[in-house]
Amino acid sequence: MPCNSERLRHVGPETARGKIVQFPRNRPTMPGTIESHVSFRAPDARSREIRSYLAELLATQQFATSGRRGQLLQYLVEHTLAGDADKITEYGIGLDVFQKPTSFDPRIESVVRTEFSRLRQKLKEYYADEGRRDRIFIDFPPRSYAATFTFRNPAELEEAAAAVPQPLPKTRPALSLARRVTALVLAGLAPILVALFALWREHARNDASKQPIHAIVVLPFENYSADHQGEYIADGITEELTNDLAQWRDLRVVARTSAFAFQGKAEDVRRIGQQLKVDAVLEGSFAREGDRIRITAQLSRTSDGYHLWSHSWETESKDLLSVQEQVANSIAEAIREIQGGSPPTIHAATIDPEANDLYLQGEYQLNLHTPESTKTALELFQKAAARDPSFARAYLSMGDANLNLIAMTALPAQEGIPRVRDEAQKAIELDPNLGGAWATLALITYSWDWNWGKAEEQFRRAMQLGASAGTHESYGWALATRGRFAESHEQLRMAEEQDPLSVSSAYDEFFTYNFEHNVAGQKRMIGEMRRVQPDFVGTHGLSLVLAVQQNDCRTARSEATWMNLHYPTVPATQAMLAYAAACAGDRAEAMRRIRQMLALGAPAYQVAIGYALLSDKDHAIVELEKSADAHEEQILYLQYDPFFDSIRTDPRYAALEKRVGLI
Numbered sequence: 001m002p003c004n005s006e007r008l009r010h011v012g013p014e015t016a017r018g019k020i021v022q023f024p025r026n027r028p029t030m031p032g033t034i035e036s037h038v039s040f041r042a043p044d045a046r047s048r049e050i051r052s053y054l055a056e057l058l059a060t061q062q063f064a065t066s067g068r069r070g071q072l073l074q075y076l077v078e079h080t081l082a083g084d085a086d087k088i089t090e091y092g093i094g095l096d097v098f099q100k101p102t103s104f105d106p107r108i109e110s111v112v113r114t115e116f117s118r119l120r121q122k123l124k125e126y127y128a129d130e131g132r133r134d135r136i137f138i139d140f141p142p143r144s145y146a147a148t149f150t151f152r153n154p155a156e157l158e159e160a161a162a163a164v165p166q167p168l169p170k171t172r173p174a175l176s177l178a179r180r181v182t183a184l185v186l187a188g189l190a191p192i193l194v195a196l197f198a199l200w201r202e203h204a205r206n207d208a209s210k211q212p213i214h215a216i217v218v219l220p221f222e223n224y225s226a227d228h229q230g231e232y233i234a235d236g237i238t239e240e241l242t243n244d245l246a247q248w249r250d251l252r253v254v255a256r257t258s259a260f261a262f263q264g265k266a267e268d269v270r271r272i273g274q275q276l277k278v279d280a281v282l283e284g285s286f287a288r289e290g291d292r293i294r295i296t297a298q299l300s301r302t303s304d305g306y307h308l309w310s311h312s313w314e315t316e317s318k319d320l321l322s323v324q325e326q327v328a329n330s331i332a333e334a335i336r337e338i339q340g341g342s343p344p345t346i347h348a349a350t351i352d353p354e355a356n357d358l359y360l361q362g363e364y365q366l367n368l369h370t371p372e373s374t375k376t377a378l379e380l381f382q383k384a385a386a387r388d389p390s391f392a393r394a395y396l397s398m399g400d401a402n403l404n405l406i407a408m409t410a411l412p413a414q415e416g417i418p419r420v421r422d423e424a425q426k427a428i429e430l431d432p433n434l435g436g437a438w439a440t441l442a443l444i445t446y447s448w449d450w451n452w453g454k455a456e457e458q459f460r461r462a463m464q465l466g467a468s469a470g471t472h473e474s475y476g477w478a479l480a481t482r483g484r485f486a487e488s489h490e491q492l493r494m495a496e497e498q499d500p501l502s503v504s505s506a507y508d509e510f511f512t513y514n515f516e517h518n519v520a521g522q523k524r525m526i527g528e529m530r531r532v533q534p535d536f537v538g539t540h541g542l543s544l545v546l547a548v549q550q551n552d553c554r555t556a557r558s559e560a561t562w563m564n565l566h567y568p569t570v571p572a573t574q575a576m577l578a579y580a581a582a583c584a585g586d587r588a589e590a591m592r593r594i595r596q597m598l599a600l601g602a603p604a605y606q607v608a609i610g611y612a613l614l615s616d617k618d619h620a621i622v623e624l625e626k627s628a629d630a631h632e633e634q635i636l637y638l639q640y641d642p643f644f645d646s647i648r649t650d651p652r653y654a655a656l657e658k659r660v661g662l663i
Contacts, residue, residue: 047081053136077147085146102298215278217254218242220263224287232364234286244328244346247466255469255499273302291317309334355387371410377401392431399423435465447633450661469499480512481636488512503529503536515640553583571602582613605634609643617647
C-alpha cells in the first residue's frame with residue numbers, strides 16, 4: 001500500500017506577519033465612526049456631584065425602564081470622568097456595553113450608533129420637560145462620545161421653574177420623595193460599585209495572566225470583505241500566523257488542517273479547547289473596502305472563554321505587508337506578557353507588496369489540493385520569486401507545489417525531485433532559519449538519495465527551528481523504516497498533538513506498528529482514523545493490509561469490494577483485489593488483478609507484494625528492483641515489511657536492502 005502522500009504537503013512553508021491595537025484601553029480610531037475628541041479629569045468634588053446627579057437621572061422613568069440605554073449613559077459618563085474619553089470607540093462600546101463578539105464590525109452593524117442617537121434624543125426630551133429644572137445638564141457634542149456637563153446657577157433654575165407649569169401637589173411630592181430616596185441610595189452606592197467593578201476586573205485580568213499558555217490554535221480568520229475577494233488574504237494571515245507562532249519552542253501550535261476544520265462554524269472556544277487540547281484560541285477577521293483594510297484579532301482562554309487580549313487595526317491596502325508583521329509580533333508579545341519566555345522575533349518574508357500578494361494567492365490555490373489549482377499555485381509562487389528574488393518562502397512553496405504534483409502523478413518524480421531539491425536549497429541559502437526548507441530537504445535526501453546520515457542531520461536542524469506537524473510526521477515515518485520504533489512513535493504522537501483532527505499521523509503510525517508486528521496498535525490506529533475522518537479512503541486500505549496479514553480473508557474481500565465499488569479505476573483498487581484474492585487462495589484471480597495493475601502503471605512495490613502473497617519470490621524481487629530503480633518511497637519499507645517475511649533470507653533481498661542504504 002502507498003505511504004501517506006499528505007506528508008509531502010505538511011512539510012510546507014512556515015510563515016506569518018501582522019499588527020493591531022489593544023482595547024478596552026487604547027482602542028484605535030476608525031474613519032467614518034463617532035470618536036471622542038475631549039479628555040479631561042473632573043475635580044473630585046465635581047465628580048461626586050456629577051455621579052450623584054447621574055444616579056438621580058438613572059432613577060427617572062425615562063431611563064429606569066431602558067436598562068441598556070442607562071448602561072450606555074453611565075459607561076460614557078464614567079469614562080469621561082476618569083479622563084478616558086479620548087479612548088472611547090464605537091467598537092469598544094459594542095463589546096463592553098452591548099456584549100458583542102470580537103468579530104463585531106461597527107461599519108456593518110449600526111447598533112452602537114443607533115442606540116447612541118436614541119440616547120441623545122432621550123436626553124433632549126428629558127431636559128425639555130421633566131429635567132428642565134435639573135441643576136446639571138449632560139450632553140454630547142456632535143461626533144463625540146465624550147460627555148459635557150453644564151452646571152446651572154440658582155437664578156437659571158428659578159427662571160426654568162417659572163417657565164414650567166407646576167404639577168399637582170397631591171402627586172408631585174410623593175414622586176419627588178421617592179425619587180430623592182432612590183437617588184440618594186444610588187448616589188452613595190455608585191462610587192462603591194464602580195470601584196468594586198474595577199477591582200474585580202483587574203483581579204480577573206491578573207488571575208487570567210497567571211495561567212500559562214502551553215498550546216494555542218489560530219482559527220481561520222473571517223473574511224468580511226463585501227465581494228469576498230479577500231478570502232485568500234484571510235486564509236493567508238491565518239496560515240502565516242500559525243507558522244510564525246510555531247517557531248516558539250515552548251508553545252504548541254495546532255496545525256492548519258485541524259484549525260481549518262472549524263472554518264465557518266460558530267463553535268464555542270471552550271469546546272474547541274477540549275477537542276484540540278489547547279489553552280487558548282486566537283481568532284480574528286479581515287475586511288477590505290476600496291483601498292482600506294481592517295484586521296482584528298482576539299486571544300481567549302479555552303477553560304472559561306475569558307478574553308485575554310484583543311486588537312484591531314485599520315490601514316491602507318498597500319500597507320498590508322507591514323500590518324501582517326505587526327499582527328504576528330503583537331500576538332507573540334501578548335502571549336509573552338501572560339506566561340513569560342522569549343517569543344521569536346518575526347520579520348516580513350518580503351518587502352515587496354505585490355510579491356506578498358502573489359504568494360498569498362498561491363497558498364490559497366495550493367490548499368485547494370487539485371492538480372489544476374496546484375499548477376496555478378506554482379505559477380504564482382514563481383511570479384512572486386521573480387518580483388522578489390530574495391523571497392525564501394516563495395521558493396519553499398514552489399517545492400511544496402512540485403511535491404504535491406508528484407504525489408498526484410501529475411509530474412514524474414525523476415523530473416520533479418531535482419526541482420524540489422533546488423528550490424529547498426535556494427530557500428535555505430536565502431533564509432537558513434526556515435525550518436520547513438530543512439524538512440523538505442531531509443525528506444528528499446532520505447527518500448530519493450537514500451542518505452540517512454545526512455537526512456537525519458537535516459531533520460534535526462528542522463526540529464531546532466520549530467517543527468511543524470508535517471516535520472514530526474516525516475521524521476517519525478523515516479525512523480520507523482530504520483527500526484527505531486520508540487522514537488518513531490514519539491515523533492508521530494507529537495505530530496498528532498499539533499494536528500489532532502488530521503489522519504496523517506495515525507496513518508503513518510499504523511506502519512510503525514505494522515513493522516513491529518503489533519496487531520493491537522494497528523487496530524487502534526484504524527479506529528482513530530475512523531473516529532477523526534470517517535470517510536477517509538486510506539482506512540479501507542490499511543484495514544485490508546491488516547486483514548491479509550492476519551489471514552482474515554473475509555474482511556479483506558469486504559474492503560476490496562468497497563474500494564472497487566467507489567474507486568474502480570484506481571490502481572490501488574486492483575492491488576487490494578489482488579491481495580484479497582491471494583488471501584482466499586484464488587491464484588487465477590490474483591494474477592488477473594496483477595496484470596491489470598501492470599497495465600495501469602501501479603507502483604512496482606505494490607506489484608511485488610502481490611507476487612510475494614502468491615509465493616512467487618523471483619517475480620517479487622524483480623519488481624522490488626524496479627521499485628528501487630524508480631526510487632519509490634515504499635522501497636524503504638524493505639527491512640521490516642511483514643509482506644516480505646517469507647523471502648527476506650534471499651541474498652538478492654539483502655542486496656536490495658544494502659543498495660537503498662538500509663543496512
